[in-house]
Structure formats: structure tokens, C-alpha cells
Amino acid sequence: MIEIKNLTKKFKSTLAVDDINLEVNEGEVFGCLGHNGAGKTTTMRLILGLLRPTSGTAYVWGQPLSQNPHLRRKVGVLLENDGLYENLSGEDNLDYYARLYDITDRQKRVSSLLEYTGLTARGKDKVGTYSRGMRRKLGLARSILHSPSVLLLDEPSAGLDPEVQKMVRDLILNLAREQKILIFLNSHDLDEVERICDRIAILQRGRIIACDSIKHLRSVSSEPAVEIALEEKEKLDNAAIIIKSIEHVAKTIISDGKIKVIFKSGKSPDLLPALVNAGIRVDEIKRTNRSLEDIYLEIIHREEKQ
Amino acid sequence: MATCLAIVRKEIKELIASRNTMFSSLGVALVFAVIYGMSLTGEGSIGGIISVDGTMFFLSIMLGVFMAYSLTGHVFYKEKTDRIIETLLSSPATLRQIWLGKVIAVSLVAYTLALTSVFVLLIITGVRNQEIILPGASVIFHIMVVVPIFIAAFVGLNGVAQLALGMKENRLLGFIIFVPLFAGLYGLGFSIGSVTTITWLYTGLVLAGALLLIAVAAFLIRFLSTERIVTSLG
Numbered sequence: 001m002i003e004i005k006n007l008t009k010k011f012k013s014t015l016a017v018d019d020i021n022l023e024v025n026e027g028e029v030f031g032c033l034g035h036n037g038a039g040k041t042t043t044m045r046l047i048l049g050l051l052r053p054t055s056g057t058a059y060v061w062g063q064p065l066s067q068n069p070h071l072r073r074k075v076g077v078l079l080e081n082d083g084l085y086e087n088l089s090g091e092d093n094l095d096y097y098a099r100l101y102d103i104t105d106r107q108k109r110v111s112s113l114l115e116y117t118g119l120t121a122r123g124k125d126k127v128g129t130y131s132r133g134m135r136r137k138l139g140l141a142r143s144i145l146h147s148p149s150v151l152l153l154d155e156p157s158a159g160l161d162p163e164v165q166k167m168v169r170d171l172i173l174n175l176a177r178e179q180k181i182l183i184f185l186n187s188h189d190l191d192e193v194e195r196i197c198d199r200i201a202i203l204q205r206g207r208i209i210a211c212d213s214i215k216h217l218r219s220v221s222s223e224p225a226v227e228i229a230l231e232e233k234e235k236l237d238n239a240a241i242i243i244k245s246i247e248h249v250a251k252t253i254i255s256d257g258k259i260k261v262i263f264k265s266g267k268s269p270d271l272l273p274a275l276v277n278a279g280i281r282v283d284e285i286k287r288t289n290r291s292l293e294d295i296y297l298e299i300i301h302r303e304e305k306q
Numbered sequence: 307m308a309t310c311l312a313i314v315r316k317e318i319k320e321l322i323a324s325r326n327t328m329f330s331s332l333g334v335a336l337v338f339a340v341i342y343g344m345s346l347t348g349e350g351s352i353g354g355i356i357s358v359d360g361t362m363f364f365l366s367i368m369l370g371v372f373m374a375y376s377l378t379g380h381v382f383y384k385e386k387t388d389r390i391i392e393t394l395l396s397s398p399a400t401l402r403q404i405w406l407g408k409v410i411a412v413s414l415v416a417y418t419l420a421l422t423s424v425f426v427l428l429i430i431t432g433v434r435n436q437e438i439i440l441p442g443a444s445v446i447f448h449i450m451v452v453v454p455i456f457i458a459a460f461v462g463l464n465g466v467a468q469l470a471l472g473m474k475e476n477r478l479l480g481f482i483i484f485v486p487l488f489a490g491l492y493g494l495g496f497s498i499g500s501v502t503t504i505t506w507l508y509t510g511l512v513l514a515g516a517l518l519l520i521a522v523a524a525f526l527i528r529f530l531s532t533e534r535i536v537t538s539l540g
Contacts, residue, residue, distance in 0.1 A: 011537070045392075045536060048395075048396045049396075049532065050392060050395055050396065050532050050533070050536045051532075051533050051536060051537070052531075052533050065396075066532065069398045069399070069400050070398065072396060072397060072398045073398050075396070077393060077396040079389070079392050079393055079396075080389075081388065081389040081390060081392065081393065082393075083390050083392075083393025083394070084390070085316075085320055085390065086388075087320050087323040087324050088316070088319065088320055088323060092316075092319065096312065096315075096316040097397065099308070099309075099312035099315070099316075100309060100312055100313075100394075100397045100398060100399050101397065101398060102308065102309075102398070126323070
């Protein structure tokens with residue numbers, strides 16, 4: 001497991017990580033969210049032992065990785081860079097890391113991972129000729145080559161097309177559910193995080209401003225919301241203005257040809273009369289679950305106001 | 307040891323796979339061998355180079371250092387610019403194993419290229435003079451023992467510098483230290499090249515220089531840390 005206590009990292013006058021406390025357990029998929037510069041990558045580097053904490057500790061299985069090369073055999077890493085050599089073939093890249101991790105029966109393991117990621121046919125080609133998606137898949141194969149117990153992923157599906165994104169997501173879920181690997185991932189992709197993470201932490205200016213399961217965050221932070229579809233799409237803007245003037249309405253968002261209405265203070269006023277009086281015909285009105293994006297933005301904005 | 311060997315193996319494999327680098331390095335080694343070989347056997351001589359001993363003494367170390375410099379950038383600096391070093395430092399390999407593996411690999415390749423150049427020089431002089439002129443004992447010792455030590459020491463020191471310094475500083479280092487070093491070596495080469503007998507004193511001086519470089523590299527590597535490397539990635 002990963003155990004972080006009072007972790008702080010300062011670079012000269014910049015406080016990159018500010019007194020973080022965190023615990024991630026076996027079999028859990030944990031997501032770290034935050035803007036650029038929020039401290040996600042620094043936190044991951046501190047866990048990996050690539051950086052020394054200014055104060056506090058970041059332990060994996062009770063020990064710092066920096067001082068224990070043997071413990072690093074149990075940890076898989078996929079950073080923003082895939083860690084691959086362009087002048088070597090996919091097969092040679094995996095073979096190299098297999099040697100570093102002292103894997104017995106290297107050839108078999110390399111072949112099975114190439115097959116698992118659908119790269120067998122390109123295994124002998126130089127990585128420099130691979131597409132971004134293929135590199136990412138090979139990078140992921142590299143990170144699980146030694147069957148780690150802990151896997152740290154930095155933006156695992158950034159810049160990938162939807163098909164490869166899904167493949168990466170399924171792979172992560174499979175590793176967590178079937179092999180009980182602890183997965184700690186940094187991501188900007190809220191949709192990805194929502195789909196695969198059990199718990200998340202939201203970082204802002206190096207501090208954790210929220211840390212819980214998505215379900216719990218949704219239940220405690222969400223104001224009620226409804227989604228309205230109109231019969232005449234051209235009246236969306238007009239309808240949004242009318243709704244916004246109704247008491248207890250906090251915000252209206254137009255997206256995908258619908259109006260999303262967020263209420264204040266747990267109230268949910270009746271919107272229909274105002275719309276009908278204005279001659280706007282409503283096709284559908286339903287309660288919605290707020291997305292992780294809504295929750296994330298709400299928490300970030302609330303924190304900024306404070 | 308297995309980790310170190312894995313790194314050596316991979317670096318050599320990658321260098322060989324980088325055809326442009328290898329072809330240009332081999333090209334330089336051969337061009338120098340041919341130029342000096344022709345000048346040794348011609349009617350006149352280029353820059354007063356007339357001694358086989360002096361030329362071999364100079365060529366082996368000058369080319370070795372030149373190759374080492376060019377290949378070190380490929381092995382150490384490129385891994386930083388590509389940011390692969392972070393993944394490598396997260397593996398079970400320690401920083402010293404990574405450094406040592408790279409030093410051995412670059413030294414082996416650079417030394418092989420320098421030896422190739424010396425061998426070609428011998429062949430050219432042999433063919434043109436219709437007899438193989440073997441260098442003296444001190445030069446053979448210099449080529450077989452001192453040059454590989456000097457190359458390894460140079461790669462070690464250069465490697466530490468490239469790992470520790472940021473991207474801008476690394477580029478500056480090339481101009482501030484290595485350009486004058488090459489110029490110095492080149493100038494020295496012409497003066498040594500004209501010396502007909504290479505005594506053990508010359509060999510001893512170069513060996514002392516190599517040992518000094520090793521001492522400096524060993525001293526500096528104590529200050530090299532994973533954090534220093536990661537924070538200098540830019």
C-alpha cells in the first residue's frame with residue numbers, strides 16, 4: 001500500500017506539495033486530479049523516490065522507494081513519457097526492462113505482453129515508427145512486465161484516440177479487479193477518472209482539497225440538478241435566460257442541445273410554468289447526476305473563493 | 307552486475323541501431339586514419355607528421371576522446387531530453403549502475419572505433435611502404451591500456467556532467483570545456499606527431515591525466531543524485 005504522511009516539497013520559494021496525507025490500499029484505483037502545477041506529478045515523483053521530501057514521508061509497503069531498489073521491483077511506472085527507446089524495437093525495449101527487473105523466462109513474458117496489447121505484428125519494428133497509441137500500449141506493457149503490486153500511472157491515456165483510451169481503461173480496470181494491483185493515477189481526464197477510480201483526491205496549489213469516493217463526493221457536494229430538452233432547439237438561449245431568473249436557480253449550462261439547471265441550497269423550484277408561460281414547449285425534463293467535472297469545478301471554485 | 311550488463315548490452319545495441327551516429331563515427335575514424343596514413347608515407351607530410359609512433363599515439367587518444375564525446379551525448383544527454391531517465395531511475399537499477407553501464411558501453415564503442423582507425427593506419431602505411439611498421443612498446447602499451455582508461459575516465463566525467471547539469475548548461479559545457487579540449491588535443495597531436503620516439507614519459511603523463519579524470523569523476527559522482535537529475539530535466 002501507499003502511505004503518505006505530512007508530505008511537503010519545496011523548490012526554493014515554491015511550495016509544490018503542501019502537507020499531504022493519504023493512504024491507498026491494495027486493489028484500489030486511486031485518482032489524483034488537479035490543474036497543471038497542482039502538485040500531482042511532484043507527488044508521484046516523491047512516491048517513486050525520484051525527489052526527496054522537504055518534510056514528511058511517502059512510503060510504499062512501509063518503506064521509501066528511494067532507499068530500496070529491491071522494493072522497486074514491486075512497483076510499475078508509466079510516466080508521461082513512455083520510457084521507450086525509439087531506436088530499439090518494441091520487443092527489444094521490453095527485453096531490456098525484463099533484464100533490469102531480472103525476470104525469468106523473459107522471451108515468453110515479452111511475447112505474451114506483446115500479444116496482450118495487440119502489438120505482436122509490430123514487435124520487431126523500431127518504436128520510432130509506432131503511433132502515439134501504440135507507444136502508450138507498449139509503455140503500459142512495459143510497466144506491468146514484472147507483475148507489479150503497485151502501479152503508478154501519469155496521464156495514462158493523454159493524447160490517445162477513443163479506441164485506445166478504452167483499451168487502456170479496460171486494461172487498468174482488469175489489473176485492479178482481477179490482479180488486485182494498487183493503481184495510483186494522475187489524470188486530467190475527468191471522464192476516465194470517473195469510470196475507473198474508486199477514490200479520488202483533488203489537488204490545488206499542492207494541497208489536497210478533497211479526498212473521497214466519487215459517490216460520496218457527489219452526495220455531499222452536489223446541489224440538485226435537472227436537464228431540460230426543448231421541442232424547439234432554437235429557443236434554448238431564451239429558455240436559459242428565463243430559467244436563470246427563477247428563484248433558487250444557481251446556474252444554467254447549455255450543452256448537447258439541452259439545458260442543465262443547477263439549484264441553490266438543496267431547493268428545486270418548478271420550472272415548467274415559467275417556460276410554458278413564455279410559449280416554450282418542453283420535450284423532456286429529468287433529474288440528473290452531476291458529473292465528476294461539475295463536482296471538480298465546484299470544489300475548485302469553492303476553494304478559490306475561500 | 308547483471309543490471310549493469312543489461313545496461314551495457316542495451317546501450318551498445320542502441321548505438322549500433324543508430325545508424326547515422328555509427329556511420330558518421332566510423333566515417334570520421336576512417337577519414338583520419340587515411341589522412342594520417344597518407345601523410346606518413348607521402349613525399350612530404352601534413353603539418354610535419356612524420357613519425358608512426360607519434361601519429362599512433364596521438365590518433366588513438368584524439369579519436370577515442372572525440373568518439374567518446376559524441377557518443378556520450380547520445381547515451382546520457384539524449385536519455386534526459388527524452389525523459390526516459392525518470393522511468394529508468396524508477397526501476398531497480400541504481401544511479402551508479404546506470405552511470406557505470408553507460409560508461410562501459412560508450413567506452414567500448416569509442417575504443418573500438420579508435421582501434422579501427424589505428425589498425426587502418428597500420429594497413430595503409432604497411433601497403434604504401436610494403437612493410438608493416440609496428441609501433442614501439444610504449445605506444446603499444448599506450449594504445450592497449452592507457453587509451454581505454456583515458457576514454458573511460460573521460461566518458462565517466464562527461465557522463466556525470468551531462469546527468470547533473472541542465473539542458474542549457476550542457477550545451478554551454480560543450481563550448482566552454484570540450485571545444486578547447488579538442489583544439490588543445492589537436493594542437494598537441496601535431497607536436498607529438500612530429501616526435502619520432504614516444505618515450506614512457508609521454509605514456510605516463512597521459513595515464514596520469516586519465517587517473518586524474520577518474521579521481522575527479524569519482525569525486526563528482528558523490529554529489530550526483532536522482533533529484534538533481536530529475537530537477538534538471540527542464
